[in-house]
Structures are given as C-alpha cells and as structure tokens.
Amino acid sequence: RFLNARNSVNCIPGMRPLFAPMSLFGAAFGTRWWNPGLNWPWEWRKTGFFNHTHDVISLVPLISGGSSVYTCSVDVARQILAAEGKTQLFKPRWIAASLWGENIVAASGDQWRRHRRIVAPALTPKTYGLVVAETIAVYKEMIEGENWSEDKEILVPDFNRLPRKIALILISRCGFGLPMPWADTPADQSRLTFGKSLTIVTETVISRLIIPTWLYKLPIERFRIIDQAWSGLSSFMHTFLETRKDVQRGDTDSTDEKQRGDILSRLVAAMSTDGKLNLDEQEVIGNIFTLMVAAHETTAAVITATLGFLAIHEEEQEKVYAEITTAILASNAPTLDDLQNLPYLLACFHEAMRIYPAGVAVVRELTDDISIRIKRPIEETMVLRQGTLVVIDMIALHHNPNTFPEPDIFKPSRWAGTSEHDVSMFGFGARACIGRKFSHVEALCFLALFLRDWKITVPVSATETEREMGKAGINGLAFSVGPISLRLRRRK
Numbered sequence: 001r002f003l004n005a006r007n008s009v010n011c012i013p014g015m016r017p018l019f020a021p022m023s024l025f026g027a028a029f030g031t032r033w034w035n036p037g038l039n040w041p042w043e044w045r046k047t048g049f050f051n052h053t054h055d056v057i058s059l060v061p062l063i064s065g066g067s068s069v070y071t072c073s074v075d076v077a078r079q080i081l082a083a084e085g086k087t088q089l090f091k092p093r094w095i096a097a098s099l100w101g102e103n104i105v106a107a108s109g110d111q112w113r114r115h116r117r118i119v120a121p122a123l124t125p126k127t128y129g130l131v132v133a134e135t136i137a138v139y140k141e142m143i144e145g146e147n148w149s150e151d152k153e154i155l156v157p158d159f160n161r162l163p164r165k166i167a168l169i170l171i172s173r174c175g176f177g178l179p180m181p182w183a184d185t186p187a188d189q190s191r192l193t194f195g196k197s198l199t200i201v202t203e204t205v206i207s208r209l210i211i212p213t214w215l216y217k218l219p220i221e222r223f224r225i226i227d228q229a230w231s232g233l234s235s236f237m238h239t240f241l242e243t244r245k246d247v248q249r250g251d252t253d254s255t256d257e258k259q260r261g262d263i264l265s266r267l268v269a270a271m272s273t274d275g276k277l278n279l280d281e282q283e284v285i286g287n288i289f290t291l292m293v294a295a296h297e298t299t300a301a302v303i304t305a306t307l308g309f310l311a312i313h314e315e316e317q318e319k320v321y322a323e324i325t326t327a328i329l330a331s332n333a334p335t336l337d338d339l340q341n342l343p344y345l346l347a348c349f350h351e352a353m354r355i356y357p358a359g360v361a362v363v364r365e366l367t368d369d370i371s372i373r374i375k376r377p378i379e380e381t382m383v384l385r386q387g388t389l390v391v392i393d394m395i396a397l398h399h400n401p402n403t404f405p406e407p408d409i410f411k412p413s414r415w416a417g418t419s420e421h422d423v424s425m426f427g428f429g430a431r432a433c434i435g436r437k438f439s440h441v442e443a444l445c446f447l448a449l450f451l452r453d454w455k456i457t458v459p460v461s462a463t464e465t466e467r468e469m470g471k472a473g474i475n476g477l478a479f480s481v482g483p484i485s486l487r488l489r490r491r492k
C-alpha cells in the first residue's frame, strides 16, 4: 500500500507520518513528530519543506488517509492554478458540498462557473457603499452595546470575539439583508439565535466532516448543542429563503427589499431562472452558508491580527493614526473614496494576513498530469500525476524566506506598491477570492474608526502577546490568531 501511495506522488521526497492530517486520527492526535495533525503548516512553519529548500514535497501516510503533494512556492502555485477553468483541476468533493449542498467554493468545472456567474455580480460598488454605511453603524452599536461610551480606558480580554461578531453582522446585513442586531438574545431561551447557531456551526465544520454523524446523537450535552445548532441553522436558512421568495414574487410591499440586489436576491432569482443560470433550493442554501462562513471568519481573523500587531508595534500604529486622521479629516465618518487614502493601513492588514493567512490551504485534485518547473532543490521539470491531491500551503508559502525575507517580522512596508489584485493571500487565478474588495472595505473602515478613537496597547509584554497570537489554529474554516487581550485608551 505504502509503495503504491509513494508512487502515486511520483516518489517526491517529503513526510511519511502515520496518519494523514485530514483524517479522524490525524486530527485527533494533534501535531507530534510522527503525526502532522491539522496544524502542522503553522507549527512547523520555520522548518517545513526541509527548511524551505524544496518547492514541493509529498505527504504519504503509513497507516491511514490519502497521499498529497504540498507546495510552498508562489511560482509553483501560479503554474498549477493556471490550469483552472481547463479540465485538469477539481475541488475534492469532501471540501464543503456534502454539508449543505453544492456551492461556489466547493463546485468544479462548469458547475463552478455557473455558481460564480450568479454570485459575482452581487458584489458591486453599491454593495461596498452599503458595507461602509453598515460598518459605521455597527461600530457605534458596538461602543454602546459594550458600554464603552463613557470609558477613557478599557481592558478587553478575548478581543477576537468582537471582530468575529462585527464581520458576521456585516455579511448578514450587506450580503443577505438580515437585520442582525448587536445584542443577540433569543426570544425563546430554549432556542439558539441565528448568530449563535452559525457561530457553533462554523466552529464545528471540520469535526463534522471528520466525525461520523451518529456520534452527535449520543447523550452528551456538547454534542446535543452542536446538533441543535446544525438543525436550527438549516431551518433559519429555509425561512430566510421563503421570506425573500415572497418579496421577489411581490407578496410584500417593501420597496427597499425589492430593490436590494444583494447576494441573497441573486441566489433566489436564480431559482426561477431557466438554463445555465439556474440554482435549485439546496444549492441556494449551500451558497448562503458557504458565503457567510467564507466572508466572516476570514476577515475577522485578519482584523484581530492587524490590531494585535499594531498594539505591539506602537511606531507602526502612530504612522497609521497619522494617515487615518488625514484621510478622514474632512468627514466625521469615512466614505468609500476616503478608504483609498489609507495605503499604509491596507499594508498593515496585508502583512498581518501574510503572517496569519486566513485562507490556510488551496486544495485541488488533478484530473490530468501537469508539468511544472520548480527551482528548489534544483531547477527541473516535475510531473504531477493525474489523481494527485495538491495542497498550496498558504502558511508555508507566506513564511517562505525565499519570497518573504525575515518572514516572522511584521513589516508592512514590504507591501508598498503591490497592487491589491496581486495579493497572494486571497488565492490565485480564476478562482481567487471573490470577496477581496468586500473584505478590504470592511476591514479598512472598521480599523480606521477604531484606531482613530482608541490608542491600543498590550496589557502583557509584547513577547507574551506575540506568544498568545501564535497559539493560532483553524477556527471553523479559517486560520486565526490565538485569543488576545488589548488595552484601549481613548484618543480624545
């Protein structure tokens, strides 16, 4: 079995652990020398890929799980993903489709093209204008909801929960027209709210993929709540869908609703469209869920990381503060145009995302042989065989000293002059992130408001905070910094 598996990855050198990372035992044992576990790209970021001397390695498990090929090279990633849209690349089926229904993230080939053509036109300047307006509103709701209005100085433990809440509210309101409030308390105490259900569901996506469903039926309180969240979320989504269908059929008088043109409107409209741009109900549910998860966890994780780094690096924070006060001086609240005048803040956001890339792996299955040129350990052509599972390891790639010298150091200036379209943390080629602009607008607007009003510091030493951030891992489907505490001091 082992020899066959090794041959399937063309005998490329690499790791030979007992279990594949994405398998029940592999995930359960965590990262050990004999078991990479789910978090190995982070834990071994300094030494992986034979100390970054190899562009491509293989991972062949000795006992269970499939083999795969990993790359840490931007150049190799671009070569592989250049085949996107042709027939050689597929998303593995287990990625997301099995949980909720076919969707833009999980689909391949013509199916993917159909989903992308339906969803992409919903992300327009009108949407981004709404993101700015709602970010300003949610920021105020946060200050009131957290009772900070009168405070001069505040210590916020587990700061990570705030960006998570903000990002969830923003994608719900701006993408799906769901008026999610800051205070998320259920009318009926025995039921979970939509926000709580979605949070639990996103936190348990990976375990849901790995652990058999019958285990959740055991009389264990934690499993009962998880099960309740999954079934509750499903009925919430069907309700949203029915409501929006009524609106589009004209059963309600709300002109606002009818003119919305958001992601949900486009998905629902696709249900009554014939031909190539049609979606069935399960596909609409699949897309709602996937977009909500893809949008909120990623952006939230990077906002937290950005604030963590700026709290540690006061001199960078002061540079950003000077930029913010100049850029939004004229107005009390930033506009979409003002956000273009915050290049250094954007560079800080990108640098935090490079160190903690929220989209942690880009995974494809090859349906045909592909030849690639590699540089390390020697320049040569390498053939990746049909059937190979290829993982573009976004942590190794963004910590590769050959591409990013001194990769552990927070250095926003390294992004100076990079076009925002070329930022590798959002993926490559035809399937690069559809929400890049959404995430930029949301993050810049929130960070500008927050850093304009508060000077942030770390309550423990900088080294200790970096260590807290470094307890990073996959949270739901996004890679995210560990929980951090921040001290806020009002600027004026």
Ligand code: HEM
Pocket (backbone or CB within 6 Å): 104, 105, 116, 291, 294, 295, 296, 298, 299, 302, 353, 357, 358, 359, 360, 361, 362, 363, 425, 426, 427, 428, 430, 431, 432, 433, 434, 435, 436, 438, 439
């Ligand atoms: C910091 C924030 C974000 C990061 C780091 C990020 C990262 C990524 C990456 C690396 C991919 C490529 C995955 C692949 O090729 O397999 C991707 C795809 C995608 N992202 Fe994002 N993303 C972010 C925010 C968002 C937001 C805000 C949305 C929605 C509004 C979104 C929706 C999507 C979708 C739908 C895809 C799949 C596109 C396709 O396959 O055609 N993402 N993202």
